[in-house]
Amino acid sequence: MTAFRPMTIRLLAAAATAALALGAATPAAARDLWTKAEAKRWYDAQPWLLGANYAPATAINQLEMWQADTFDPATIDKELGWAEGLGMTTMRVFLHNLLWENDPEGLKKRIDTFLTIAAKHKIKPMFVLFDSCWDPNPVAGKQHPPIPGVHNSGWVQGPGAARLADTAQYGKLEAYVKDIVGSFANDKRVLAWDVWNEPNNEGGGNYKPTPNKKQLVAGLLGKVFDWAQSANPSQPLTSGLWIGDSWDRAETLDAVEKIQIARSDVLSFHDYNWPEKFEQRARQMLSYGRPVICTEYMARGAGSTFDGSLPIAKRLDIGMVNWGFVDGKTQTRLPWDSWKKPYTFDEPTVWFHEVLRADGTPYRQAEADMLRAYSAAPKGVVPSPSRK
Template sequence: MKLRVLLAAAVACAALAGTPAEARDQWTKAQAKQWYDAQPWLVGSNYNPATAINQLEMWQAATFDPARIDKELGWAEQLGMTTMRVYLHNLLWEDDAEGLKKRMNVFLDIAAKHHIKPLFVLFDSCWDPDPKLGPQHPPIPGVHNSGWVQAPGAARLADKSQYGKLEGYVKDVVGSFAHDKRVLGWDVWNEPNNGGGGNYTPTPHKKELVAGLLTQVFDWAQSVDPEQPLTSGLWIGDHWDKPETLDAVERIQVARSDVMSFHDYNWPEKFAERARQMLSYGRPVLCTEYMARGNGSTFDGSLPIGKKLNIAMINWGFVDGKSQTRLPWDSWKKPYTMDEPTIWFHEVLRADGTPYRKAETDLIKRLTAAPKGVVPPPTY
């Protein structure tokens, strides 16, 4: 009898340990403001080292390149950047969970050395829907982001029997760093309602599948009680401040994010309009993607607006490399194999660390050196 009671108690304890007893709710607006007020002005780039074609090549043991990361984040520090948006992948965790977390620790040590707090991205709906571990293919000549891969990918997304692995990934990765002061936050899913882009075959019923999974991803992340914020950013549409116009995925993003985030690759007038729409929710706002020169989105057009409105500003691309995002989106239809584009689409620095445009890096330095919310006058 005594043994049976002990076994029952052990089972009960195990069940409790597996439930989200420590799960937190979405932050209140006051909690979100308190967190944001404690941060410096958050400026940085979507970061992938020049030596990696995608997030798998960045993090796999055979190609993880801490020396290059250290050099590049040193360049970011010199510009006054304080954050980087960095993509992870569920397959990395499934293959080698402890190894991934070990390399994340190395990365976080390097970032902290340069006073940079990364925003980690857990899942991504853009580009290749069929990710594979191991050596990644070389860049396709003349094509923008020719090796980037989706997470979890079409097969995992469609197979609900695999969702337990995705749950394990989210809970273990977020839980392992839930109270780590080196981490800025968690962008749980990049552009979840994006069809994919490129020349890939679209994933059937993708938006419906993502809408069903995104709520669970927020639940899983909250269940490990992170002290950092959770977010997922809007990126299409014109009326973000009118919830009745949002699709099923966007409604989840708005309803569950601790801090709001968005992407904008348009002229400054549109950027300012979208930024104010996001601010209407009464929460801190992070612009987690902008700056596509050929599309009208530039540092000199958008960055001062972000500074004035006190929103975080994270542009696409830092150092030119294997992702080839200096090339425009239309390179998927007409590869730039003979000539460079007239202007670079993304990226701040060349591979050797010199600025693509010195006027841009001078602007970044000038704005990051000024107090939060203050836009110093231009110097000519």
């Protein structure tokens, strides 16, 4: 086990305080950041958190998942039934500000329908409010079909480049956050709120980068936490770190990461590396003394697998949410490099993400068996390997 020096912890606490002073201060009307004891009580009351980042196989992105014309409760019910059969207890699900701007009441009704289906399958979702990955120019309405052979070819950022750069739009973003979080603030079917996915990500894919994106996000992220806290949710807030090697050292954190750590009730992170790096990053996150959830992992071709990461996480009592569930329109069975060399003639040798094929059968039966065994075992207990 890695030992963390008291001086390191004091520096991190000072950095968190500084981040709050630099524009991330909690407004008087908002609930406070949970204490470490409050966060622990919440986490101890949950089952071991196991799940996937979820969009139904029929949706190319979060807009297509939730818009009235393409919302697909039958597929959602079928696929969450498969998740229940694997022992999954949560799903990380992306929303979008455009959905609310165009149809706020309809969106809330569809969220309620989704939560009813999820509860039927004993799954408590974590909702993501904003996202810095992939297409920076989201457009509501009919979405384009998947680009053949390309990973996540239709996923969109929220709020998107135009709204991020235009402070006159921030009132709409504030109203979106307050209405959505406020409407479900005491809903026991909701696990948590992930306020911004990989906020300091430049975007990815072949898209044109957003000018001054990191600076703009650093100026907005604290406000998003403010807005979510002002709704006084009974569920925790979080935003996950995803890049870097020294998350337990305040001097290496950028402005966005300092806000993420300072404002998250429970901490979260992403890791798509080999088990050694996963454990290093996991221990760095645990050094803050709060519960930890890994909200993205499992990219087989990059060395991140269920076999490698789950035993470490279970032993450390870290919740685990892998990327992708059922192979479908997101095409994330294909690797990241498909943006440069699309897999239009041959399938990749190994699926990158996804747990199940379109018909619900496991991509790898041993993985499905492992998920069920780990879910059934008590927290902190790594089950013995199957002897089949």
